[in-house]
Amino acid sequence: MAGFGVKTLTFYGARLLCKLLYGLSGLFPRQAGKVCVGAYQNRFTDNSKYLYLHLSMLQQLKVIWITGDSELAARLNEQGLHAAERWSLKGIWHALTAGTYLYSAYVGDINQWLGKGARRINLWHGSPMKAIEFDITTGPMAERFQPPYGLLKRLKYHQEYLRPDLMLAPSEPVRACFASAFRLAESDIKLAAYPRSAFYQRYPTAKPARPASWRPRLILYAPSWRDGGTKHGLDTLLPAATLAPILERLNATLLLRLHPNDVKKGIKLPSHPQIVDISSREDVYDLLPELSLLISDYSSLYIDALLFDVPLAFYRFDEAEYRQCCRNAYHFADALEPPGPVVHTPDELIALLQQQDCLTRASSAELRHHHRQLYWQEPLADPFAIIETELGLTTAENQPEVGCSHPSDSLS
Numbered sequence: 001m002a003g004f005g006v007k008t009l010t011f012y013g014a015r016l017l018c019k020l021l022y023g024l025s026g027l028f029p030r031q032a033g034k035v036c037v038g039a040y041q042n043r044f045t046d047n048s049k050y051l052y053l054h055l056s057m058l059q060q061l062k063v064i065w066i067t068g069d070s071e072l073a074a075r076l077n078e079q080g081l082h083a084a085e086r087w088s089l090k091g092i093w094h095a096l097t098a099g100t101y102l103y104s105a106y107v108g109d110i111n112q113w114l115g116k117g118a119r120r121i122n123l124w125h126g127s128p129m130k131a132i133e134f135d136i137t138t139g140p141m142a143e144r145f146q147p148p149y150g151l152l153k154r155l156k157y158h159q160e161y162l163r164p165d166l167m168l169a170p171s172e173p174v175r176a177c178f179a180s181a182f183r184l185a186e187s188d189i190k191l192a193a194y195p196r197s198a199f200y201q202r203y204p205t206a207k208p209a210r211p212a213s214w215r216p217r218l219i220l221y222a223p224s225w226r227d228g229g230t231k232h233g234l235d236t237l238l239p240a241a242t243l244a245p246i247l248e249r250l251n252a253t254l255l256l257r258l259h260p261n262d263v264k265k266g267i268k269l270p271s272h273p274q275i276v277d278i279s280s281r282e283d284v285y286d287l288l289p290e291l292s293l294l295i296s297d298y299s300s301l302y303i304d305a306l307l308f309d310v311p312l313a314f315y316r317f318d319e320a321e322y323r324q325c326c327r328n329a330y331h332f333a334d335a336l337e338p339p340g341p342v343v344h345t346p347d348e349l350i351a352l353l354q355q356q357d358c359l360t361r362a363s364s365a366e367l368r369h370h371h372r373q374l375y376w377q378e379p380l381a382d383p384f385a386i387i388e389t390e391l392g393l394t395t396a397e398n399q400p401e402v403g404c405s406h407p408s409d410s411l412s
Contacts, residue, residue, distance in 0.1 A: 015155040018113045022158070026116035028096040032392060034062045036098040036118070038109035040125060041260050042069040044076070045283045047123035047168075047383075048104040050195035054202070054384050056081050060393060064094045066110045086111055100391060112159040121390070122164035123195065127300040127375060128177035129333045130224075130326070133160070135181040139327035166390060168192045171377035177330060190390075192381040196285045197307055202384070207286050215274065217252035217292040217359070220284065221315070224299035225259035226326055234258075237317055239346055240270035246353050247274045252292065257284055259299075292359045295349075298322065298329075302339070306372040309365075312340030313358050315349055336374070339367035 004012075035055060039048040044065070055063045065076055065083040076083035084091035095114040103109035104125040126132065134145045144157045154161055164182060167189045169175035175189045200207050221238065234256065247254055256270075258279040278284070284301075288294075289308040296302045297316050305312065316322070341358055343349045357363050 012152060012155055015158070019155060019158065022113050022116050025096055025114040028117070030099040030117050031062070031097055032099040033060055034064070034094065034098040035100045035102060035391065036064050036066050036094055036110045037102045038066045039103065040105040040109060042067045042072065043260065043282065044072055046104045046125045047195045048102060048109065049282065050199040050285075051102060051123060051384070051387060052081075053206075054195065054199070055387070055391075058388070058393065061391065064098070066091055066095065102387075106159040107162050108159045112162070115162075119166070120162065120164045121166045121387070122182070123168060124178065127170075127303040128174055128181070128330055129300045129303065130298060131181070131328045131330055132177070133181040134183055135177065135330070136327045139325060141327055164188075166190065168194065168383055168386065170194060170197075170380055171375055173332060173374055190381070190386050191377060192383040192386045193376075194304075195383045195387075196283070197304060198383055200286055210290070213273075214253045214255075214276070215247075215251050217250055218255060218287065218290055219247075219250075219252050219293045219295065219353075219359075220255045220257060220287065220291050221295045222257040222284070222299055222301050223259070223297050223315075226318075226322065235270045237315070237346060238270045238275065239350075240272040240275055242346075242350055243270070243275065243353075244272050246350065247272075250353070250356065250359070255284075255287070257281070298326075303371070303375045306339070306368055307376060309361055309368060309372075311359055311361060311363055312338075312368065313352060314338050314340060314342045316342055316344055317346075319344060332374075336371065337367055339371045340364045 037048050037052040037055075039045050044067075052063060052065055055061055063082060065073070065081065066086055067073055067083065068086045070085055073083040073085050084094055086095075091111070092114065095111040098118055100119045100121060101107060101110050101115055102121045102123060104123045106112065107115050107120060124132075128135075131137065136142050136145050144153070144160060149161075163184060165188065167178050167182065167184065169178050169189050169191060170193055171191070175186055175191065178184065178189050179186045238254070238256075243254065252274070254275045256275065256277045256279065258277075260279075285304065288305050288310060291305065291308075291310045293311050293313060294302060294305045295313045295315050297314055302312050302314075340363070341352055343352050352358055
């Protein structure tokens with residue numbers, strides 16, 4: 001172990017003990033009707049959230065949200081749902097005895113050290129545009145997924161190396177990407193819609209109320225996470241003084257949605273009453289059908305917006321740097337013509353918004369249709385029915401309790 005410092009030896013020693021704990025967790029009997037659910041960075045969001053809300057209404061399941069956020073756990077319990085903190089006694093017990101883990105990033109969304117023997121269903125939070133997991137060959141994340149796969153790497157990246165037992169994909173190309181990225185057989189990936197895209201169609205009354213201060217038109221700016229972090233201030237990229245009269249003329253509110261990793265860094269935001277930071281919001285899937293324009297860059301959120309034929313624009317202010325420093329893209333995605341105009345500077349963005357054509361559905365309609373055919377295969381199976389079947393529920397068992405209000409009330 002020459003060349004290893006005390007800090008490194010301590011880290012890998014702790015990882016060895018955790019690996020032993022993981023093995024021991026497989027000795028606990030697991031309950032088929034108990035399901036633990038969690039999401040990335042202890043947030044209540046994405047596919048995990050919507051499947052949890054649905055499954056919590058079924059009579060034959062015990063469904064527990066696991067999180068490191070004590071306030072979130074308390075809030076869900078106050079709503080009449082079941083939730084537990086990850087390392088509380090209750091959280092440990094549920095993690096050791098649940099028959100199924102449902103998560104949207106890694107097993108650690110629930111508990112990566114207590115899950116041996118639980119069935120793992122990964123409801124991956126993104127759509128493959130940038131390469132993911134074991135398909136990443138460039139950028140700072142490549143090291144963890146590329147060979148050699150020695151003991152130290154397996155200890156360091158324990159949860160990344162745990163293969164899921166089941167995934168959902170909305171098209172054959174997406175299924176092929178997931179099979180490669182997660183080292184699965186395509187038969188382990190079911191073709192279905194995502195819970196996040198199907199939830200409000202099934203439960204339209206659960207949709208949160210829109211704030212009265214927002215103007216009729218909504219423009220969402222949702223930049224992607226850069227593997228090396230964002231170096232640009234949004235107050236420069238989105239000059240409030242110049243945008244304000246344009247938003248006034250468009251009768252629009254500009255919503256800002258930063259990636260959770262960028263929120264932690266405290267990136268400086270533009271200041272204006274009609275430029276609203278919604279990064280603390282659980283997610284934006286209820287807003288997508290209402291958008292007049294989605295401005296992204298390399299984010300796969302645009303793929304979710306395709307379902308609702310939302311006009312798109314791409315603000316790629318660091319395109320050359322991004323392509324050089326961040327992870328590789330899938331070849332099929334990289335070869336596609338963007339389904340909306342691409343701009344690279346604040347001046348180009350301002351000019352685009354001044355034209356107003358980008359807010360009409362006729363703009364780039366054929367390109368959006370082409371992308372939609374690639375990422376969303378119609379007709380798609382109901383994701384809730386797929387998961388119910390995978391959990392062994394019969395038609396009689398998987399009916400919501402009579403008279404219960406939907407558990408998503410006041411949660412978004």
